[in-house]
Amino acid sequence: MHDAPPAAEPAGITGTEPEPLSHGLKQRHMTMLGLGGVIGAGLFVGSGAGIAVAGPGIVLSYLIAGALAMLVMRMLGEMSSAMPASGSFSVHAERALGRWAGFTVGWLYWFLLVVVLAVEATGAAQIAHGWAPSVPQWAWVLIFMLVFTGANLAAVKNFGEFEFWFAALKVGAIVLFLGLGTLAVFGVLPDTSPVGLTNLTGQGGLLPNGWAGVVSGVLAVIFAFGGLEVVTIAAAESDDPARAVARAVRSAVWRILFFYVGSMLVIVTVLPWTAMRPGQSPYVAVLDHIGVPAAGQIMNVVVFVALLSALNANLYGSSRMIFSLAERGEAPRALLTVTRGGVPVRAVLASVAFGFVSVLLNLKWPDSVFLYMLNAVGAVLLVVWGLVAASQLRLRRRIEREAPERLTLRMWGFPYLTWVALAAMGAVLGLMLTDDAARPQVMWSGAATGAVLLVAGLREWRERRARA
Incomplete structure (x- = not known):
C-alpha cells in the first residue's frame, strides 16, 4: 500500500494530474453502469405510490422527472468527459464555484450514499429473511456488507x-416485462383479450386527479432517478475516461427514459389504476393479471438484485467521493492510502464503517434516530443536482475558452436548458414545502446543507486569517 501523491490544485482546466486509482473498468462496464444505475427498487416497488396519486397521469410524471434527470445526466457527462475525476461533480463544483462548493457537494453526497445504503441493505435482508427465516435479518445484513x-x-x-451482471438482469427484466405487457395489451397472450385504451380513458380518464396529481406524482418518483451520478464517478477508473463516460451517457440517456416511461404506460394500460394496492409492486400486479406463474417471487428476485446493485454502487461511489475529498485536503489525508491494485482501501473502509452504523440505527431505531437521518438526506439529491447545473453553467464557458477540444459531449441547448433544469429543481423543492409528507425532508435536508456550508465557511475564514 502507498499514499497517493498530493493532487494538483483544481483551479484550471488543462493542468489536471492523473488519478492514482486503477483503470480497470471497461466500456461495457461503463455502459451498463449508465443503464442500470438508476433502475432500482424505487422503480419496481416505489412507482406504486406515484400511480396512486396520479393515476394514468403517472406517465406524464415520469416524463417530467425523467426529462430533468436526463438534463442533469447530460451536464454531468459534458463535465466528466472534459475533466474526468474520481470526485466527479465535487471536483467540478470546486473548479467552477470555489472550495466551499466542492466541500459542500462532496460531503453531502457522501452522507446521502452511506445513509441510503442502510435502507438498501435492510430491504435486501428482509427479502432474504423471507426466503430463509432461520437466518436472522441482522445476519443477512452482515453477509451483504462483508x-x-x-x-x-x-x-x-x-x-x-x-x-455489469446486476444491471444486465435489471435491464433484461424490464425488457421482458415491456414485451409481455405489450402482448397483453393487444390480447396476443393466452387467456387475454385486447385491452385497448379502456384503462386510460375510464376511472376518471388520463388525469383523474388533474394536474395536481401529476405534480404529486413527480414528487413521488423523481428521487428514483438518483444513482445516475455513479457512472461519472467511475469514469476516472476506465481505460479511456473521456470517451467512456461520453459513450455511457449517450447510450443511457434515452434508454432510461424509455424503460421508465414505457413501463408506466404498460402498467396503466393493462390494469385500471384503481386496482393498484398500497405496498404492492405494480409490476407484480400486471404479471399476476396476465397469468405469469410465481410473479411475486420473480419480482422479489429482481428487487433483491436491484437492492444489492444499489448497495454495491453506493459503497463504490461513497469511497471514491471521500477519497477525492481527501486528495483536495477536504477530508483526512489518512484516507489517501491506495493499494498496489489502485484501490483506496481506507476510503472504502471509512464508508463501510459509517454504512454499518447507519444499518444498526435502521435496525434499532427505524422510526426515530434513523428516520431523522433519512429525512436529512431526503432532498439532498436536488441540492447536488442544483450545484451540478450551476457548475456546468460556469465551466462550459471556461472549457470553451481554454480547451475547446475537450468538449466531446455537449449539453443540449446551452445555457437555456441548464437554466430550465435549475428552475425545475427550485420548483420541486417549493412544491415539497407545500406537501405535508415531504416538508420534513426539505427542512431536515436544509439543516444538513446549512451545517455543511457553515463548516465550509468556517474553514475558509480560518485559512484566510492564517494567511493574513
Whole structure:
C-alpha cells in the first residue's frame, strides 16, 4: 500500500494530474453502469405510490422527472468527459464555484450514499429473511456488507463485473416485462383479450386527479432517478475516461427514459389504476393479471438484485467521493492510502464503517434516530443536482475558452436548458414545502446543507486569517 501523491490544485482546466486509482473498468462496464444505475427498487416497488396519486397521469410524471434527470445526466457527462475525476461533480463544483462548493457537494453526497445504503441493505435482508427465516435479518445484513466490502476492496474490475451482471438482469427484466405487457395489451397472450385504451380513458380518464396529481406524482418518483451520478464517478477508473463516460451517457440517456416511461404506460394500460394496492409492486400486479406463474417471487428476485446493485454502487461511489475529498485536503489525508491494485482501501473502509452504523440505527431505531437521518438526506439529491447545473453553467464557458477540444459531449441547448433544469429543481423543492409528507425532508435536508456550508465557511475564514 502507498499514499497517493498530493493532487494538483483544481483551479484550471488543462493542468489536471492523473488519478492514482486503477483503470480497470471497461466500456461495457461503463455502459451498463449508465443503464442500470438508476433502475432500482424505487422503480419496481416505489412507482406504486406515484400511480396512486396520479393515476394514468403517472406517465406524464415520469416524463417530467425523467426529462430533468436526463438534463442533469447530460451536464454531468459534458463535465466528466472534459475533466474526468474520481470526485466527479465535487471536483467540478470546486473548479467552477470555489472550495466551499466542492466541500459542500462532496460531503453531502457522501452522507446521502452511506445513509441510503442502510435502507438498501435492510430491504435486501428482509427479502432474504423471507426466503430463509432461520437466518436472522441482522445476519443477512452482515453477509451483504462483508461480501460487497470484499468486492470493493479487491480490484475495481470486480465492482465493474458485479454491476455489469446486476444491471444486465435489471435491464433484461424490464425488457421482458415491456414485451409481455405489450402482448397483453393487444390480447396476443393466452387467456387475454385486447385491452385497448379502456384503462386510460375510464376511472376518471388520463388525469383523474388533474394536474395536481401529476405534480404529486413527480414528487413521488423523481428521487428514483438518483444513482445516475455513479457512472461519472467511475469514469476516472476506465481505460479511456473521456470517451467512456461520453459513450455511457449517450447510450443511457434515452434508454432510461424509455424503460421508465414505457413501463408506466404498460402498467396503466393493462390494469385500471384503481386496482393498484398500497405496498404492492405494480409490476407484480400486471404479471399476476396476465397469468405469469410465481410473479411475486420473480419480482422479489429482481428487487433483491436491484437492492444489492444499489448497495454495491453506493459503497463504490461513497469511497471514491471521500477519497477525492481527501486528495483536495477536504477530508483526512489518512484516507489517501491506495493499494498496489489502485484501490483506496481506507476510503472504502471509512464508508463501510459509517454504512454499518447507519444499518444498526435502521435496525434499532427505524422510526426515530434513523428516520431523522433519512429525512436529512431526503432532498439532498436536488441540492447536488442544483450545484451540478450551476457548475456546468460556469465551466462550459471556461472549457470553451481554454480547451475547446475537450468538449466531446455537449449539453443540449446551452445555457437555456441548464437554466430550465435549475428552475425545475427550485420548483420541486417549493412544491415539497407545500406537501405535508415531504416538508420534513426539505427542512431536515436544509439543516444538513446549512451545517455543511457553515463548516465550509468556517474553514475558509480560518485559512484566510492564517494567511493574513
